[in-house]
Amino acid sequence: MDFIFIDDMRVEAHVGIYPRERAAPQTLEISLTFGVPDEAARDDDIAKTIDYAVVITRVRTELAARHFNLLETLGEYVIGLMLDEFRAPWIKISIAKVGIAKGVRRVGVQIERSRA
Structure with a gap:
């Protein structure tokens, strides 16, 4: 299996349970790694990959339109898009809130799922 990665994509999203988090969108850093069919590289055909x-x-559009209480739920939502809509066989996502706590650069979650 080949993999595509997207590192440190910045996204504005509504996520959190605290009033300060619910008041305005927050900047998140999202990294995705997902499996793609091997034949895409062999055939040099964009139609055979993601x-x-x-x-x-798609991720930016979806996250701008919804509110999530937990990063875990947001992550599972994105994973669902990748598995169901994009037909990725495997995905790993890392999501981090930036500058959310004093003296802490990032706080976040990592989730990994596959079709099997």
Whole structure:
């Protein structure tokens, strides 16, 4: 299996349970690694892989339109998009809130799922 990765994509999203988090969108850093069919590289055909530009646009659009209480729930939502809509066989996501706590650069979660 080949993999595509998107590192440290910045996204504005509504996530959190505290009043200060619910008041305005927060900047998240999202990294995705997902499996793609081997034949895409062999055939040099974009139609046989997952277009990372489409993934980036889709994730940003979806997260701008929803509120999630937990990063875990947000992560599972994105994983669902990748598995169901983009047909990725495997995905790993890392999501971090930036500058959310004094003296802490990032706080976040990592989740890994596969179709099997």
